[in-house]
Amino acid sequence: MSPVSDEINFDGLVGPTHNYAGLSEGNLASARHKDAIARPRDAALQGLAKMRRLAGLGLRQGVLAPMERPNIGWLRTLGFAGADAAVWEAAMRADPRLARNALAASSMWAANAATVSPSADAIDGRLHFSVANLVTMAHRAQEPAHTQRLLRRIFFDPSRFAVHEALPAQAVFADEGAANHMRLAAAPGAPGVEVFVYGRGGFERESGQFPARQTREACEAIARRHGLRQGATLFWLQGVEAIDAGAFHNDVVAVAHGDTLFCHEQAFADLAGAREALARAADGLFAPRWAIIPRSAVGLSDAIKTYLFNSQLVTLPGADRKTLIAPAETQESPLVWDALQALIADGGPIGGVEIVDVRESMRNGGGPACLRLRVEATPEEQAAMRGGFLWTEVLGAALEVWVRAHYRETLAPEDLADPHLLTEARAAMDALTRILPLGEDFYSFQR
Ligand code: SUG
Secondary structure: OOOOOOEEEEEEOOOOOOOOOOOOOOOHHHHHOOOOOEOHHHHHHHHHHHHHHHHHOOOEEEEEOOOOOOOHHHHHHOOOOOOHHHHHHHHHHHOHHHHHHOOOOHHHOHHHOEEEEOHHHEOOOOEEEEEOOOOOOOOHHHOHHHHHHHHHHHOOOOOOEEEEOOOOOOHHHOOOHHHHEEEEEOOOOOOEEEEEEEOEOOOOOOOOOOOOOOEHHHHHHHHHHHOEOHHHEEEEEEOHHHHHOOOOOHHHOEEEEOOEEEEEOOOEOOHHHHHHHHHHHHOOOOOOEEEEEOOOOOOHHHHHHHOHHHOEEEOOOOOOOEEEEEEHHHOOOHHHHHHHHHHHHOOOOEEEEEEEOOHHHHOOOOOOOOOEEEEEOOHHHHHHOOOOOEOOHHHHHHHHHHHHHHOOOOEOHHHOOOOHHHHHHHHHHHHHOOOOOOOOOOOHHHO
């Protein structure tokens, strides 16, 4: 089977410190599972099984390395001193909540790593990445430096790729990457329409119950940096009811692929306006197709509980209609499952569903689509990427052995102060640099 699109899904590997710390206000799953016992090994194996599954379906699959955690450097900037193990112990003793912000394995949610614009959309003909600053959450704001290093390692040729640094780390420019960005186009390599979705104006106060993590100013700055065509770039406001119901990112209620946008009726503040604007922007390029689940069929609460819209929307080789890669939780809700079957039966753009089990990530509010960063790269751009980050059975097998050798089966809140956690995590990261071509000094403890 040969892949039919230029799309590569880079999934974030789940790091060895995966745990449930209840760090993300407005992310209901994260709050619900605070202090639950996590299973890092299962989490990482579930992630690898998803990658293998998608590769097996004929899709291009890539792998992104996890961050170094606990983040001792960050704790040092906050005043903890001494040897590395002493820093970790002191932080856990003084302020466990703060320390757990230095431990999160949140880089697994690669959809938040960066916003990506394919070269067909950019006036300079390069493939653009803007690393997300993730300023809203203290644990996630530690990711940009890692992401930049990683993306520049893979997309190293500046004549083809532009990896922009994160926007200023300021609430006005709050940015959570591709989770709040959608792209529609007729076919691989064709110019498309890019849609940025924001939750608030950067200079405005929060209007809802939960933080809006993406601002209009951030979206506009990214569009400018990427050199996107004005008429083909849209900025839509998220529905405040959606954010308040737990859609802390747009990709919790909407996903686009090719000419199709699949969303909940309440995803955007002005759905009718969005439909009109998309039709106008796509005029002459393609005819946009919408698959909308009305609130009368599935309410926001069930949509968010099951993460129906955090499915990956893909085109399988040889298929006329698109396929959803949906989390297992959708199958367990008769209401949501029936709505999905009805959608498929109505003959619209979505013709099938494949179920994946990513339960460990789901408990922290991360579904199948959160776990991947989509990169649309032409064959020439793919050839210019550093090799070794794309899925092969050999790489997958090596990663599986690595996980089994280095990951704990369980991680409970009372395990976190254990100084061995630091040495184990570092041994894992160090070994990973011999599996993925990260270089020998990728992680700061190696330098
Ligand atoms: O940022 N959860 C992540 C989930 C991100 C999901 N990504 C997308 N929707 N694209 C977040 O809220 C929870 C960590 C904890 O509580 O331990 C967390 O960070």
